[in-house]
Amino acid sequence: MQQETIAAIATPPGEGGIAIIRVSGSEAIAKVGAIFKPRIKDRALNQLHGYQMILGWIVDDQGQPIDECLLAVMRKPHSYTAEDTVEIHCHGGVLAARQCLEQVLGQGIREAYPGEFTQQAYLNGRLDASQAEAVIEIIRARSKKALNLAVKQLSGYNSRYIHRLEDRLIQAAALIEASIDFPEEVGEPDYEEIARLLAEVQHHLGQLLAAGKRAEIYRSGVKVVICGKPNVGKSSLLNWLSGRDRAIVTEIPGTTRDIIEEYVNIKGIPVRLIDTAGIRKTEDRVEAIGVQMAQQAISEAALAIFLLDITSGITLEDEEVFHSLNPDRTIILINKDDLVEKQIDHERIQACFPGIPVIFGSVREEQGLNELQNRVEAMILSGLGREGEVEMLLSARQQQILQDCQEHIESVSEILGQVSLDCLAVEISELLEDMSELTGKSLKADAIERIFRDFCIGK
Secondary structure: OOOOOEEEEOOOOOOEEEEEEEEEOOOHHHHHHOOEEEOOOOOOHHHOOOOEEEEEEEEOOOOOEEEEEEEEEEOOOOOOOOOOEEEEEEEEOHHHHHHHHHHHHOOOOEEOOOOHHHHHHHHOOOOOHHHHHHHHHHHHOOOHHHHHHHHHHHOOHHHHHHHHHHHHHHHHHHHHHHHHHOHHHHOOOOHHHHHHHHHHHHHHHHHHHHHHHHHHHHHHOEEEEEEOOOOOOHHHHHHHHHOOOOOOOOOOOOOOOOOEEEEEEEOOEEEEEEEOOOOOOOOOHHHHHHHHHHHHHHHHOOEEEEEEEOOOOOOHHHHHHHHOOOHHHEEEEEEOOOOOOOOOOHHHHHHHOOOOOEEEOEOOOOEOHHHHHHHHHHHHOOOOOOOOOOOOOOOHHHHHHHHHHHHHHHHHHHHOOOOOHHHHHHHHHHHHHHHHHHHOOOOOHHHHHHHHOOOOOOO
């Protein structure tokens, strides 16, 4: 069945140096050629080989120029979609790009749906489902680490890893099939070897799920709240971590009365950093609202940085703030350690906050802040496996498939040697079918639609 020829503007809306209109399908070259007037008269678009460009004009129905453009031709199967593709590089104004696109659509070409070019690449076998999902991950990456993982996925790393696990299951299936087909020569299958292969796959599936949770941190980030009583340096810390004067800093207690949020990058992790109002009892209605908002932010945060002022000692206000925190998700920063007057020492800290990570430093003098960032990274990633074991982005779809496969392997392992070989063979076959959904070898139409529905138009 021949696919329709489709087109869309592939660059973001707004003004820029250029806009790119992507056209893909069997009629792309011929139909774009009908509205293109080359600068060199004896050259035509259909004469170009793949990966060549030509300068000229997109013209209207009367042959009048709409815009001067560069056209790039990519011939199947060596294009993004594995179909003949033309990219029109016109000037980056909104009107110029739209009018060029309208001329293209006027040739009987349909405007593409969101993600349809990548969907065509998948349907034509240039990308598998995992690689197609990597495309949107690259576009949405909010940290260098997330981008690296997405590029790794696009290169086929995830698929190759899954194929190795499928090979283990195929080995187990072969042992069973051999006993079914040649019972006299082979006899009973080696159940210990089948159990070993299933356990190996189960172990790797667990590693993949842990890696997915770790990668989710780099993809989506976490919420970290800076809290403490008034005037301990919370806003100064926010400004230092964000690299700009985001919050007002004065010596007057209670300056911050609202929630101030800033997205920062801490050791490659996207962090939604929240500077809260100083928590204390107050008669000021506005400040009281800020305190309530601070307490709400603390309850929702994945991690809290609790600031203490080394010059004022540990006060009742400090202890009340600490009681609102989760000790397992809290870091204490003893601020103003550069000052001579010190009312807090290590013994006092251990007595009041046993087991809580503590850093002595100075936001003003930038002391201890690198140690703070290292500690934030370690606590956010704690329990998610060691970096370098397996690094892999997983979509919600892939995570669910992996969890289902884990449960399926567990049930198959329990019935080894207790059911007929035919029944066991069916179970292994179904398990392989489940695994194949990860790379898209057996995806249903609704699953394909879910993969591409969040893409942008032109991709």
